[in-house]
Amino acid sequence: MPKRIIYWFRNDLRLHDNEGFLKATQDADEVIPIFVFDTRQFNEIAPLGIPKTGAFRAKFLLESVQNLRDNLRKKGSNLLVRLGKPEVILSEMARELGVSTIYTAKEAAQEETDIETALSKKLKVYNIDFEVFWQSTLYHPRDLPFWVSCLPDVFTDFRKAVEQQSKIRSTFAEPTAIPLPEGIEIGKMPEIYELILFSQLPSADQRCVLPFKGGETEALHRLKTYFWDNDQLKTYKETRNGLLGADFSSKFSPWLAYGCISPRQIYEEVKRYEAERVANDSTYWLVFELIWRDYFRFITLKYGSRLFKASGIQYNLEIPWNHRRDLFEKWVNGQTGVPFIDANMRELKLTGYLSNRGRQNVASFLAKDLQVDWTWGAAYFESQLIDYDVCSNWGNWNYVAGVGNDPRENRYFNVYTQAKKYDAQGEYVKTWLPELSNVPAGLIHQVWNLDTTAQQQYEVHLGYNFPLPIVEVNKWLRK
Numbered sequence: 001m002p003k004r005i006i007y008w009f010r011n012d013l014r015l016h017d018n019e020g021f022l023k024a025t026q027d028a029d030e031v032i033p034i035f036v037f038d039t040r041q042f043n044e045i046a047p048l049g050i051p052k053t054g055a056f057r058a059k060f061l062l063e064s065v066q067n068l069r070d071n072l073r074k075k076g077s078n079l080l081v082r083l084g085k086p087e088v089i090l091s092e093m094a095r096e097l098g099v100s101t102i103y104t105a106k107e108a109a110q111e112e113t114d115i116e117t118a119l120s121k122k123l124k125v126y127n128i129d130f131e132v133f134w135q136s137t138l139y140h141p142r143d144l145p146f147w148v149s150c151l152p153d154v155f156t157d158f159r160k161a162v163e164q165q166s167k168i169r170s171t172f173a174e175p176t177a178i179p180l181p182e183g184i185e186i187g188k189m190p191e192i193y194e195l196i197l198f199s200q201l202p203s204a205d206q207r208c209v210l211p212f213k214g215g216e217t218e219a220l221h222r223l224k225t226y227f228w229d230n231d232q233l234k235t236y237k238e239t240r241n242g243l244l245g246a247d248f249s250s251k252f253s254p255w256l257a258y259g260c261i262s263p264r265q266i267y268e269e270v271k272r273y274e275a276e277r278v279a280n281d282s283t284y285w286l287v288f289e290l291i292w293r294d295y296f297r298f299i300t301l302k303y304g305s306r307l308f309k310a311s312g313i314q315y316n317l318e319i320p321w322n323h324r325r326d327l328f329e330k331w332v333n334g335q336t337g338v339p340f341i342d343a344n345m346r347e348l349k350l351t352g353y354l355s356n357r358g359r360q361n362v363a364s365f366l367a368k369d370l371q372v373d374w375t376w377g378a379a380y381f382e383s384q385l386i387d388y389d390v391c392s393n394w395g396n397w398n399y400v401a402g403v404g405n406d407p408r409e410n411r412y413f414n415v416y417t418q419a420k421k422y423d424a425q426g427e428y429v430k431t432w433l434p435e436l437s438n439v440p441a442g443l444i445h446q447v448w449n450l451d452t453t454a455q456q457q458y459e460v461h462l463g464y465n466f467p468l469p470i471v472e473v474n475k476w477l478r479k
């Protein structure tokens with residue numbers, strides 16, 4: 001009997017730099033690549049009544065899986081696709097097909113690792129091995145200069161230590177031959193409406209920063225466009241806080257979230273760019289941001305389920321979060337009466353993407369100004385963000401809500417100051433709030449102060465075609 005291995009693709013939907021998959025092709029005579037759409041990932045989040053995976057993310061995931069299947073077919077293999085609970089489907093399949101081992105990518109957060117444990121238990125009964133490969137970060141956890149349990153709680157301490165003492169491993173080559181056993185049912189790709197309710201399907205909004213399409217092929221194309229064709233890496237540090245357009249930042253995040261691109265692949269490309277074009281603060285800064293991504297992944301390993309509780313990784317029980325649905329709904333729908341917040345929330349709702357600056361401001365507004373339980377905001381982001389990544393999302397929300405690892409006490413975003421700084425001409429706000437298009441730049445971020453004559457002149461009628469603010473806002477102007 002030939003040695004058979006199942007390779008279970010999860011958030012590592014790529015062929016390049018995929019250690020686990022490469023190893024499967026080297027260790028076995030036959031490899032069965034499979035992706036399982038975990039139906040639990042599409043359930044509603046109680047009590048918010050929103051799907052755990054919203055339409056933008058579902059569409060991106062489907063495209064990524066389809067692209068992986070296409071790329072495997074080009075190599076003479078294929079990708080099996082199933083819908084259901086991975087631990088049940090995979091253990092039964094392994095038993096039926098006489099598989100010796102299941103290989104997969106290791107995840108960091110609770111739900112995902114619970115599934116690993118459940119699968120491993122089921123496999124033990126059949127005497128089938130289970131091997132996991134850590135392949136989602138720049139630095140491998142085994143190469144860190146400390147145990148994960150002793151991970152520094154301040155990012156700068158972590159970054160300096162790894163930069164000085166750890167090495168980033170090289171990428172792995174793509175597998176060449178991938179022999180698939182004959183006679184196995186490949187499985188049909190699900191339609192998007194089988195995963196989420198049809199009524200939630202989004203239409204493409206032309207204002208979206210980029211027409212994001214899932215898959216490794218698109219990811220590598222974006223890397224080439226951003227670095228080499230448009231030559232944007234050399235100015236990344238200056239432009240990364242932008243709000244409009246495709247190239248103010250890399251937009252690698254959705255592909256990184258599903259593992260369509262490996263962070264080490266990006267790193268090696270940065271090094272090549274530095275050798276062939278220029279090495280400067282900007283080229284370094286992209287790597288710096290990828291280290292942030294690593295950090296939240298290791299923080300997740302260190303703190304486990306605490307990441308998902310309102311008390312956060314600090315276990316801070318002092319903050320009296322409220323559960324006002326009315327405030328939360330206004331935030332979600334971009335109806336707070338604060339133009340900068342509403343523009344960002346409408347962009348998120350209509351496109352599934354939001355700039356880092358936007359995310360920081362809306363998160364701070366929900367947690368610090370509205371004092372709504374921040375876990376609701378994080379859950380909404382989980383549903384809506386096309387680049388949702390469990391560690392980056394919940395880690396950043398902990399941080400902004402003041403229950404994470406921000407060493408600064410009571411850090412607070414003055415939304416008015418932020419809006420004036422990052423959207424000085426009001427272009428961003430006008431893009432997403434066309435009802436404010438006649439308001440001059442100098443007044444647009446404090447539209448709530450327009451008197452009746454000005455409201456008539458600029459065709460903004462507070463409380464009618466633009467909401468009155470739901471918090472006391474002039475405090476920002478006084479500071």
Ligand SMILES: Cc1cc2nc3c(=O)[nH]c(=O)nc-3n(C[C@H](O)[C@H](O)[C@H](O)COP(=O)(O)OP(=O)(O)OC[C@H]3O[C@@H](n4cnc5c(N)ncnc54)[C@H](O)[C@@H]3O)c2cc1C
Pocket residue numbers: 240249250251252253254256257286289290292293296354355356357359360363381385387388389390392393394396397400
């Ligand atoms: C409240 C909140 C929630 C967030 N949720 C997510 C999320 O679910 N998924 C996600 O990928 N990022 C998240 N981020 C981080 C960051 O906003 C996005 O990674 C970034 O905006 C994606 O755009 P980009 O790829 O153009 O980023 P770039 O500026 O081009 O950065 C390059 C890469 O570095 C990483 N990165 C950059 N900033 C951060 C950061 N603060 N934390 C972790 N990684 C970072 C990302 O992988 C990003 O793709 C969140 C930030 C906040 C404040």
